[in-house]
Amino acid sequence: MTFSKTLKLSNGVEMPIFGLGTWQSGREEVINAVRTAVLDGYRLIDTATCYQNEDAIGEALQQLFKEGVIKREEIFITTKCWTTHLSPEDQEEGLRESLERLKLDYVDLWLAHMPGAFNKDMSEQRKNVTVEDVWKVRI
Structure with a gap:
C-alpha cells in the first residue's frame, strides 16, 4: 500500500504527509528502515546533516532505484542544513555536501x-x- 495522501506546498509541490524519520538511526538500522518503509509504501524520508546517516540513506535509495522498486521522482527527500552552514555564504556548500552523501x-x-x-x-x-x-538565500 502506498501512503498517497499529500499536501500542496506554497510552491505547488505535493509533499506526502506520511514519512519515515531517521534521527538516531545507525547505518544498518537506517538502511533497513528506509528499504522497509519504501517497500511498505512510504514516499517521504526525513533526515538531516547532524543525524550523520545521510550516506546510509543514500545507499539504501540507490539500491531501491537500481532494483526498480521506485524512481527518484517517486520519493520525497527532506534534509536539513546544520547551523555550521546556515550563514548565507555557507549554505550552498552544506547543500552540496548533503547531496553527495545522499547520492542524489x-x-x-x-x-x-x-x-x-x-x-x-x-x-x-x-x-x-x-x-x-x-531564509533569503536562493540556491
Missing part, C-alpha cells in the same frame, strides 16, 4: 535545522547572521 542530484525539501548560525567548530554563534539572512 536534488532534495525535495531543505530546511534550516535551527534558527541560529554558528561558526564551523560550533564554538560561537554568529549573531551577525539573522534568521532573515538564512
Whole structure:
C-alpha cells in the first residue's frame, strides 16, 4: 500500500504527509528502515546533516532505484542544513555536501535545522547572521 495522501506546498509541490524519520538511526538500522518503509509504501524520508546517516540513506535509495522498486521522482527527500552552514555564504556548500552523501542530484525539501548560525567548530554563534539572512538565500 502506498501512503498517497499529500499536501500542496506554497510552491505547488505535493509533499506526502506520511514519512519515515531517521534521527538516531545507525547505518544498518537506517538502511533497513528506509528499504522497509519504501517497500511498505512510504514516499517521504526525513533526515538531516547532524543525524550523520545521510550516506546510509543514500545507499539504501540507490539500491531501491537500481532494483526498480521506485524512481527518484517517486520519493520525497527532506534534509536539513546544520547551523555550521546556515550563514548565507555557507549554505550552498552544506547543500552540496548533503547531496553527495545522499547520492542524489536534488532534495525535495531543505530546511534550516535551527534558527541560529554558528561558526564551523560550533564554538560561537554568529549573531551577525539573522534568521532573515538564512531564509533569503536562493540556491
